[in-house]
Amino acid sequence: MESIRTASAGGRGARRGRRLRGRTAAGAVVSALAAVALTGAAPATGTGRTAGWTAGNGAATAVGTPEPPGRGGGPxxxxxxxxxxxxxxxxxxxAASAWKITYRSTGADGRPNAVSGTVLVPHDGRGGPRPLVTYAVGTVGMxxxxxxxxxxxxxxxTEAPLVNAALVRGYAVAVTDYEGLGTPGDHTYTVARAEATAVLDAARAAQRLPGARKLGVGPRSPVGIMGYSQGGQASAKAAEIAAWYAPRLDVRGTASxxxxxxxxxxxEASDGGDNAGFVLMSAIGHDAAFPRLHLEKYLNAKGRRLTGTARDACASEILKAAAGTRLDDLTVTNPLRRPDWHARIAADTLGGRAPAAPTFVYHGEADExxxxxxxxGLRARWCARGSAVSFRSFPGSDHVGTAVxxxxPALAWLGDRFAGEPAPDDCPA
Structure with a gap:
């Protein structure tokens, strides 16, 4: 495979010595995820039908040699x-063909970058145009x-069983690694614009991949966007910008x-608690996307040690190391109180633009x-701007439980959009 040496938004070189293998799975849901992996999770709501497929011979492409690099340098x-x-x-x-890819995308500063990801197509004998889900994972680390x-x-x-549930339905799946995970530089964690472009460009790359095209994926494939947690932010922002950033994608809907x-x-809710590591990761991510924020100048000695650890660690280790820590404990001056930082964080707020395609928003009522x-709030803002929003709450369900x-229901909702069914709209009349 070609080596991608593009500099990151922060101009940092490739990070070295990354050996940690921590994951974000919660032990309480291991058996549930295993069941999803093995069964594909039957739809709980909706028909999950897919329209417009033709029978194919199901022949898989050979996996002995890499695909040739694509021509052209656009997103x-x-x-x-x-x-x-x-x-x-x-x-x-x-039973699926799989390719690890690197592809061209766009950073939060509008400059071209390189992002890695995976394209998966099931071996099920179906032809094209095959529906394509571009899937955004939740927090994995830095x-x-x-x-x-x-x-x-x-x-x-962690989310492989959830991805597999889409494959069981016959959908191709593109999974971005996001900017800075698997490519040079720090991960631009929770920078919504950088995440959204990576999600949309993963779909465009999948449609151009020769091996995937032989299995029914192509420019006519209807596209669904899906993600949870960090992936919920990424997918929701992708829904907001898809119509102008990737207008040739036939986006049928987004489940976030x-x-x-x-x-x-x-x-504010996480700082100083068990989830304080998310705040630290977000600070590192925004500094990576916007180097003029100069996170380093705000850090004290403890902050420098902890950010140094976090840059090379997975989420479980970061959360353990940062638990109970406030950002004030790590800085000489809290950067989130500075106007430039405040403006960058505010730019990630969702709901300011109406998605052109319908959306399905779901949330656990006991999300910690x-x-x-x-x-x-997202539902209310999108509804106010005229979007068609279907909202589902999960009473008593925490963050990880709701992911499962x-x-x-999210895949069933997307299946109905692929089938051309009218989208339900829960917005007030």
Whole structure:
């Protein structure tokens, strides 16, 4: 595979020595995720039908040689591709072709960048145009070894069972690693614009990948956007910008769950608690996207040590190291109180633009990471701007539990959009 040496937004070189393998899975949902991996999770609501498919011979492309680099340098151009594998659970292989790719995208500053990801197409005998889900994962951490593409071959990526549920339905899936996970520089964590472009360009890259095209993926493939938690932010922002950033994508709808729609409010709720590591990661991510924020000049000695650890770690280690820490404990001056930082964080607030396609928003009422009011607020703002929004709450469900419980309804809702069914609209008349 070609080596991508593009500098990150912050101009930092590739990070070295990333050996940690921490994951964000919660032990309480391991059995539920295993069930999803093995069964594909039958739809809980809706028909999940898919229209416009033709029978195919189901022949898989050979996986012995890498795909040739794509031509052209615009967003979604495939820079490199090589065969990989996908396990929904350790020791549970999946009948699908898989490619690890790098592709051209756009950073938060508007400059071209390179992002890595994975394209998956099931071996099910169906032809095209095959529906394509561009899937945005939740928080995995900051180190390259935490990237979804790193764990897919051995089944250790936490959301692999949820991705597999889409494959079981016959959908192709593109999973971005996001900027800075698997490519040079720090991960631009929770920078909504950078995440959204990576999600949309993963879909464009999948449509251009020769091997995927032989299995029914192409420019006519209807596209669904999906994500939870950090992926909820990424997918929701992608829904807002898709019509002008990627107008040739046939986006039928977006399913976003556990969405941190207002980062300032989420940071206030998390700072000093068990989830304080998310605040630290967000500060690192914004500094990576916008180097003029100069995070380093605000850090004290403890802050420098902890950010140094976080830059190369996965989420579980970061959350453990930062638990109970306030940003004030790590800085000589809290950067979130500075006008330039405040403006950058405010720019990530969702709901200011109406998605052109329908949306499905879901949230757990007992979410301890992203308060339930975040989902309600996003729904209200999108409704006020004329969007068609279907909202589903999960009473008593926490953050991780809702990721599992909401997966099947979200996929069923997308299936109805692929089938051309009218989208339900829960907005007040």
């Amino acid at each position: 979604g151009a495939v820079l490199s591709a090589e065969p990989t594998s996908f396990q929904s659970w350790p020791g549970v292989p999946t 180190g390259d070894q935490c990237a979804p593409s790193s764990g897919f071959p051995d089944g250790t990526t 769950g556990g969405v941190p729609a207002d980062l300032s409010q989420v940071a 990471v992203v308060p339930y009011a975040q989902g309600q 419980a909401g997966n099947a």
